[in-house]
Amino acid sequence: MRARLWDALSLGVAGDTGTGGAVAQQTFGRFEKASGEYGAHEMLEHTSEANYAEFEEALGELRTAGLQAGDLGRAREETNIASTQLAEAQQKLVGEPTARLLDLQLLGGTVQNAAFLAAAGDFDAARTTAENVLHRFEEAGVHDTLESADSEAYEAFEGAVESVVAAAENEDGQTVQTKANEAFQAAIDGSYTLAESEPIAGTGHIASLQTRGWDAAALASMGGPSAAFAHAAALTIYRARTHDAQWLAAHGETDRAATMAGDVFAHFEGARAHEALEEADGEAYEGFEGGLSDLQSAIENGNPPAIDDAVSSVDSNLVTGIDALAGTNAPLLEAAFFRARFADAYERYQLGQNDAAASITEGLFERFERNELDFHETVEATSEDLYAQFEEEHLSGLIDAFSNADDSAVETHYEGVQSTLVEFETTAGSTATVSGAEAGYMASRGFDAAVLDALDRDSRAEEIARDAFEHFESGAGGYHEALEDADESTYGAFETRLGGVSTAAGNGNDVYPVATKFNAEAVASIYAIIERTGGSHTDAAATVMQDVFAHFEEARVHELIEEADHNAYDTFEAQLDAYISALEEGGDVVGAAEAFARGSQYAQFALVDSVEKLPLDLNLAGTAGGESSSGEGGGESGLEGGPNVVEGVPDDVDHVVEMTAVAFDPAELTVSEGDTVAWKHTAGEAHSVTADQDAIPEGGAYWASGGFDSEAAATNGWEDGRGAVQSGQSFVHTFETTGTHEYYCIPHEAAGMSGNVVVE
DSSP states (O other), X not given: OHHHHHHHHHHHHTTOHHHHHHHHHHHHHHHHHOOSTTSHHHHHHHHOHHHHHHHHHHXXXXXXXXXXXXXXXXHHHHHHHHHHHHHHHHHHHHOHHHHHHHHHHHHHHHHHHHHHHHHTTOHHHHHHHHHHHHHHHHHSHHHHHHHHHOHHHHHHHHHHHHXXXXXXXXXXXXXXXXXXXXXXXXXXXXXXXXXXXXXXXXXXHHHHHHHHHHHHHHHHHTTOOOHHHHHHHHHHHHHHHHHHHHHHHHTTOHHHHHHHHHHHHHHHHTSHHHHHHHHHOHHHHHHHHHHHHHHHHHHHTTOHHHHHHHHHHHHHHHHHHHHHHHGGGHHHHHHHHHHHHHHHHHHHHHTTOHHHHHHHHHHHHHHHHTTGGGHHHHHHHHOHHHHIIIIIIIIHHHHHHHHHTOHHHHHHXXXXXXXXXXXXXXXXXXXXXXXXXXXXXXXXXXXXXXXXXXXXXXXXXXXXXXXXXXXXXXXGGGHXXXXXXXXXXXXXXXXXXXXXXXXXXXXXOOHHHHHHHHHHHHHHHHHHHHHHHOOOOHHHHHHHHHHHHHHHHHSHHHHHHHHHOHHHHHHHHHHHHHXXXXXXXXXXXXXXXXXXXXXXXXXXXXXXXXXXXXXXSOOOTTEETTEETTTTSTTOTTOBOOTTEEESOOTTOSEEXXXXXXXXXXXXXXXXXXXXXEEEEOSSSOBOOEEOGGGSOTTOOOOBTTOOSSHHHHHHHHHTTBSOBOTTEEEEEEOOSOEEEEEEOGGGGGGTOEEEEEEO
16 A cells, blocks of 8 residues: 555656546555455554554545645655555554565565656656655665665665666666666565565565556556447446436337437447447347347337336446446446436426436435445545535435425535536546546437427427536536547537537427437547547556566565465466456456455465455455365365266256356356356366355345355355365256345455356
8 A cells, every 4th residue: 555655646746647646546445445353444543543544634635635636745745644654553563674674665666666657658757756766765764774684685776776767867668667677676685685584575575566566557547548438438328318218208209219219229239339348248238239129119019117127127238338348437427327317307307297306316326325336435435525415415305305396405406416426527537537427428418308309398408408518618527628629520510419409499390310410429529538538558567467477487475375375376376367368458457456456465364374364354264274275276185066066067057157267257147037057167276156145135045066055054164175166067056036146256255256146
């Protein structure tokens, strides 16, 4: 976490205060979730309430008063304060000698920031960062300690950092990278000299590798969001459009409603998001298209329950697709969807449909509470004040206002939810991501105008379009300027088409065709802005992690982990490999970085023989005393499966889930009631398939590999070597209870090996 503070500052020095602020925010979120007796949050609070309070305050100020305000002096000051609080707590916990070796490893990791800044083309920021490392080293207690204990490492570290400064001045990116790696290696070598024992240095060594994983994530995110975010933003518009079709169908406008549903399907077939969704999540893609087909048929047949079911199917599959494509930016798109649906509720209220308006808003409240697309937790992590205003004051108040037909309260709380969501977007997102969210919201308002026009509310349709135009002209969270800068032609067409919606409504013409043309420009604007501001440095980030892999293969800690806990060793290496693949193949970089961080923590606790204290709220019953009970791999003679573990995969199963080294593939599976699923071992050590007892649908029987009747029995059984699925085997289960069944692999849950089966 100390390293992440300096990452955030380095990004701010590079002028990317948005990404720097996001790093600070993510660090705060990780800290808040680092619960448990041995988690960073509770450990810091227990060690020193003063350090804890000042760290949290400084971390918050780093993001808000420093980076978001563009005040680098303040950002540097708060970074120093926050880092100092953690350093003081470290010294209280482990004593001065160990704290100093951690300082040295931190400096070695921080000089790598200069390398990723140089890779992004910002040599001035790279030089400033390296100079800062030199200054901190000169002032640190470890400076003299290292010089006395290991002069060779001391000279190698100081000389390498000085070379980084010189190379950055000469804009020699390759030398910056080479010398930064040398500085890192010298710091690691020196830390082992200073350590009281190898495992102590090894735990810090692994933490240093984790920091380089976060460096790669920051580098990949620099330059703006990828095209995947643009695809996700386009999908968000479809969510709003299908709800509009449902709205029209409820008013008996069957033909126009069916046309709307059909047009969504036709637009998607030719959309850039089509192939992206299919590649990101094939099941979501098929579910979305199937839901659209069902929606059109249900509307044409005048079947309201079937319409509701189809809209629900469309929406849930789009949520899955958006999550896969947008990653950590998904909450911004959820905010835009909420804004669109609040607007729908407001329009229904203006039509005298109090109950419908309240129902829509209650549904949004439920979505928020279940943290759909990580919206709830992200709002809360972004700003507790904003969170309280949105949920406790305005969202709750709007439900009551709609229900009580209180016009004044409706206006107050409707404006409240809209303004707090815009504030959330601009606080949590970059201009590019906010623009994508706002484009979706404005496109949805264009279709709202078409709905009102179809319901003979021309004046209100005109007013909606006019208000949308005014919102855009006022800046729309930076969307207006971003579009004008990105593509003047698209900008002009966008304004013309939006004005055309208002004109059509005012002249009594059909608004829907004009709204459709405006939608095309809104979608085009998303891609124009992303292409203008995008271009992330994933290739350079992949190089960072390839260097980490090469370093690890030759490092002292490699053998230390393998000897301490083979399962932790396999998990760490598998997550490192998966991270590199995500960077090279355009996968979920943020998710891969998070999984690598978890694998790193697992390895750290394994090195000091304390896996049972791993603060990840995970059951690691497959490990004991630092040794994996599953031995060196599948087929270990000391393990057994049970009555539902078979050789091979039966011919009559309906679905197959592959168990790779540390993942279920697919992790999410939708089946029909009565279907049989086989979990096939394809890689890695022995696995378990263990249902989460608290997440079994009501009335369902407990299930797990090994035939256990409770989760406690399954975990105890694993400790005794039962319930294992090994190489060449599969676990088979037939689902008789509808709902969502969540499950995990006992020995690999720390690596994120979990999944769910939705039974319909």
